[in-house]
Amino acid sequence: KKEKILALTEKIEKQENLYLKLDADMEDGRVIANELLSKCQNLFLHLNKDQFLIASRKEQAKVIFEEMKENLRGGGSSSMVQGKIVKENENMEKDFYSCVERNLKEEM
Numbered sequence: 001k002k003e004k005i006l007a008l009t010e011k012i013e014k015q016e017n018l019y020l021k022l023d024a025d026m027e028d029g030r031v032i033a034n035e036l037l038s039k040c041q042n043l044f045l046h047l048n049k050d051q052f053l054i055a056s057r058k059e060q061a062k063v064i065f066e067e068m069k070e071n072l073r074g075g076g077s078s079s080m081v082q083g084k085i086v087k088e089n090e091n092m093e094k095d096f097y098s099c100v101e102r103n104l105k106e107e108m
Contacts, residue, residue, distance in 0.1 A: 043103070050099045057092050064088055 064084050 046099075046103055050103075053095055053099070057088075057095065060088060061092075 067084070
């Protein structure tokens with residue numbers, strides 16, 4: 001009878017240890033899931049900012065294009081508008097590379 005009780009006690013202790021390990025593993029999983037969720041939320045925030053930036057750049061490009069059309073219609077010099085276009089292209093390129101660089105840093 002004592003042997004059966006000892007065997008049952010051992011089984012119960014093993015089960016308790018397994019439950020404790022499972023609980024610890026589940027907690028580790030929750031921590032990892034929360035970290036991943038946080039990273040995903042940050043990426044979406046950056047994507048939203050980048051989309052807003054791109055949309056505003058498109059609006060600026062439209063304005064410059066309209067100015068260029070008006071300048072050419074009026075027979076005025078297009079060099080001023082060309083200068084604006086070159087400057088805007090440089091700004092867009094800088095913005096694009098800074099977005100890519102920031103997103104890569106976030107990934108690492």
